[in-house]
Amino acid sequence: xxxxxxxxxxxxxxxxxxxxxxxxxxxxxxxxxxxxxxxxxxxxxxxxxxxxxxxxxxxxxxxxxxxxxxxxxxxxxxxxxxxxxxxxxxxxxxxxxxxxxxxxxxxxxxxxxxxxxxxxxxxxxxxxxxxxxxxxxxxxxxxxxxxxxxxxxxxxxxxxxxxxxxxxxxxxxxxxxxxxxxxxxxxxxxxxxxxxxxxxxxxxxxxxxxxxxxxxxxxxxxxxxxxxxxxxxxxxxxxxxxxxxxxxxxxxxxxxxx
Amino acid sequence: xxxxxxxxxxxxxxxxxxxxxxxxxxxxxxxxxxxxxxxxxxxxxxxxxxxxxxxxxxxxxxxxxxxxxxxxxxxxxxxxxxxxxxxxxxxxxxxxxxxxxxxxxxxxxxxxxxxxxxxxxxxxxxxxxxxxxxxxxxxxxxxxxxxxxxxxxxxxxxxxxxxxxxxxxxxxxxxxxxxxxxxxxxxxxxxxxxxxxxxxxxxxxxxxxxxxxxxxxxxxxxxxxxxxxx
Numbered sequence: 001x002x003x004x005x006x007x008x009x010x011x012x013x014x015x016x017x018x019x020x021x022x023x024x025x026x027x028x029x030x031x032x033x034x035x036x037x038x039x040x041x042x043x044x045x046x047x048x049x050x051x052x053x054x055x056x057x058x059x060x061x062x063x064x065x066x067x068x069x070x071x072x073x074x075x076x077x078x079x080x081x082x083x084x085x086x087x088x089x090x091x092x093x094x095x096x097x098x099x100x101x102x103x104x105x106x107x108x109x110x111x112x113x114x115x116x117x118x119x120x121x122x123x124x125x126x127x128x129x130x131x132x133x134x135x136x137x138x139x140x141x142x143x144x145x146x147x148x149x150x151x152x153x154x155x156x157x158x159x160x161x162x163x164x165x166x167x168x169x170x171x172x173x174x175x176x177x178x179x180x181x182x183x184x185x186x187x188x189x190x191x192x193x194x195x196x197x198x199x200x201x202x203x204x205x206x207x208x209x210x211x212x213x214x215x216x217x218x219x220x221x222x223x224x225x226x227x228x229x230x231x232x233x234x235x236x237x238x239x240x241x242x243x244x245x246x247x248x249x250x251x252x253x254x255x256x257x258x
Numbered sequence: 259x260x261x262x263x264x265x266x267x268x269x270x271x272x273x274x275x276x277x278x279x280x281x282x283x284x285x286x287x288x289x290x291x292x293x294x295x296x297x298x299x300x301x302x303x304x305x306x307x308x309x310x311x312x313x314x315x316x317x318x319x320x321x322x323x324x325x326x327x328x329x330x331x332x333x334x335x336x337x338x339x340x341x342x343x344x345x346x347x348x349x350x351x352x353x354x355x356x357x358x359x360x361x362x363x364x365x366x367x368x369x370x371x372x373x374x375x376x377x378x379x380x381x382x383x384x385x386x387x388x389x390x391x392x393x394x395x396x397x398x399x400x401x402x403x404x405x406x407x408x409x410x411x412x413x414x415x416x417x418x419x420x421x422x423x424x425x426x427x428x429x430x431x432x433x434x435x436x437x438x439x440x441x442x443x444x445x446x447x448x449x450x451x452x453x454x455x456x457x458x459x460x461x462x463x464x465x466x467x468x469x470x471x472x473x474x475x476x477x478x479x480x481x482x483x484x485x486x487x488x
Contacts, residue, residue, distance in 0.1 A: 004264040004367045010280050011362070011371035018287050018346060023338035026294035029301050030311070030318050031337070036303045 145218070149183075150191045153220040153231045154198040160229070165201070171224040172203035179206055179224040182213040184232075195220075262428070263360040264367050279365040286350050286362065317345065321465070328466060329473035335386075336472060339379055343372065344465035347423065351457020354430070355450050361457075364431050366424045373420035376468045377412070384475030393475065419467060426460045 160168065172179060179202070181187075181195060187210055199206045202224070213221070219232025263278035270276065296310045307315070321341045325333035333340075350361040362368045384393040397408045430453045437445040 002262070002264070002366065003370055004277070004279075004365075006274065007264050007277060007279050007365065007367035008371045008374070010274070011283060011365075011368045012375060014280070014283050014287060015342070015346065015371060015375055018290065019338050019342040021287075021291055022294055022342050022345075025291065025298045026314060027318060027338050027341060029298055030314055031322075031334075033301055033303050033311075034315060034319065040304055 146183075146185050146187070146191065149185075149218060149220060149231070150187070150194060153222075154194060156231050157198045157201065157222070157229065160201075168202055168224060168227050168229065171227040172206065175225050177203040177206045178209070179203070179222060180209045180211065181220065181222055182211050182216060183220045184212070184214060184216040184218050186212060262365045262367075263362070264365050278360055279362045279368055282350070282353075282360055283362040283368065285359075286346060286353065289353075290345060290349060317341075324466065325469055328469045329476070331473070331476065336383070336469060339375075340465050340469050340472075343376075343468055344461050346461075347372070347464055348458050348461035351461060352454060354453055354457060361431075363423055363460075364428050366420065366428075369420040369424040372423070372464070373416045376419060376471060377416040379468070380412070380471045380475045383472045387476040396475065415467075415471065419464065423460055423464050426456065430456060 179199065187195070192208070192210060196206060196208050199208060199222075216230070216232050216234075219230055219234065221228060221230035221232070263282065266278040267275045268278060268281055293310055293314070297308070297314050300308050301311060302308070318337070318341065321344055322333040322337055325331075325336050325340055329336070347363055350363045353359045354361040354364075381393065384396070388396075397405045399408075430449070434446050434449050434453070437449055
């Protein structure tokens with residue numbers, strides 16, 4: 001074990017030269033390269049973090065925007081639903097009103113048609129009854145229908161008693177005996193004389209005016225100012241009309257129930 | 259048996275004899291400088307790195323980490339010295355597996371030269387970091403009476419550093435020589451492979467101890483960087 005000091009000196013020189021060379025060629029460039037790479041990586045991380053922060057911010061902004069859009073959509077939807085409900089209610093109301101109007105119109109028309117039908121029926125029935133009565137009277141008594149009507153009317157006049165007769169007489173006195181007799185047919189002189197004679201119960205000196213009124217269906221009417229005494233087929237026709245009307249109403253209800 | 263390559267004079271460079279130690283040292287230096295040149299010429303900051311740059315970056319980063327760990331300081335000022343100690347000793351020991359190559363660390367002259375470099379580097383780093391007063395104060399700590407012992411410790415640890423490396427490398431060579439004479443076909447190979455491991459460990463120990471000495475000289479509290487058991 002010996003030390004060669006020349007070799008020691010040479011090795012010291014070699015080692016120091018190697019330190020210097022490696023420092024210039026290796027350690028400094030490599031260290032700087034690693035530092036630059038580390039700085040670059042730090043920059044990239046910083047950039048990535050910055051972008052991530054931006055992305056998070058953007059995501060938050062988009063989420064908030066989405067919430068706003070959803071809220072706006074919900075609002076618009078609710079508003080549209082409300083408008084639709086209002087429109088539906090209004091249309092239903094209008095439809096109900098239209099249906100009600102149509103129904104009222106239809107019922108009015110039905111009433112008018114019913115009234116017209118009943119009027120026609122009454123007229124037809126009256127005419128028919130008159131024809132039947134005339135034929136019956138002709139067959140049974142041989143007398144004219146007018147005679148029977150006049151007799152019936154005279155009978156009614158004579159049947160007046162009490163308050164109605166008093167009121168009639170008071171009116172006749174107030175009118176000065178003037179009174180009017182209307183009939184559905186022309187009265188013969190005999191008929192007029194019999195009527196005048198019957199009217200003596202009402203006034204001592206009756207002044208009777210005769211005229212013809214076709215609206216009196218097979219009847220005679222006495223009018224003294226506001227008081228009226230009449231006999232017509234109308235009462236019977238009214239009963240018939242009421243009965244027919246009741247039948248029509250019952251048929252209409254049955255159809256509605258079906 | 260030739261114990262040291264110092265005695266093998268190969269040629270003379272002028273008046274200076276060039277022995278095997280110096281020649282193999284130049285070979286090791288050549289390999290290191292060549293690989294450093296390969297790294298330097300194709301140095302890349304980003305992108306793909308060459309294999310050489312990857313290797314050297316790993317080595318440099320490891321050494322820098324060890325320096326940082328031992329000294330608690332930034333490795334910048336110490337990296338060239340400590341790094342060169344490590345890579346030179348390690349490559350010298352690794353190349354011992356090449357037949358015919360005699361590691362220069364097997365020469366007491368080489369290890370003495372390296373230990374002297376450490377001996378000189380320790381006060382230089384200490385003076386550079388702490389100033390003259392601060393560094394000289396470390397010799398009279400904890401008491402001025404300890405100054406002779408501190409100076410003696412400085413010298414003996416340098417001697418120990420040189421002898422340790424020399425002894426380890428030389429012992430490996432001696433054991434290989436003995437085993438070749440006894441069992442020439444199998445055991446020398448195992449010993450050479452084991453030598454790879456012990457060579458790198460020796461390089462690590464030498465560099466770490468050098469860094470510990472430097473750290474003790476550059477710290478305000480002497481001995482703070484000393485590992486346990488040293």
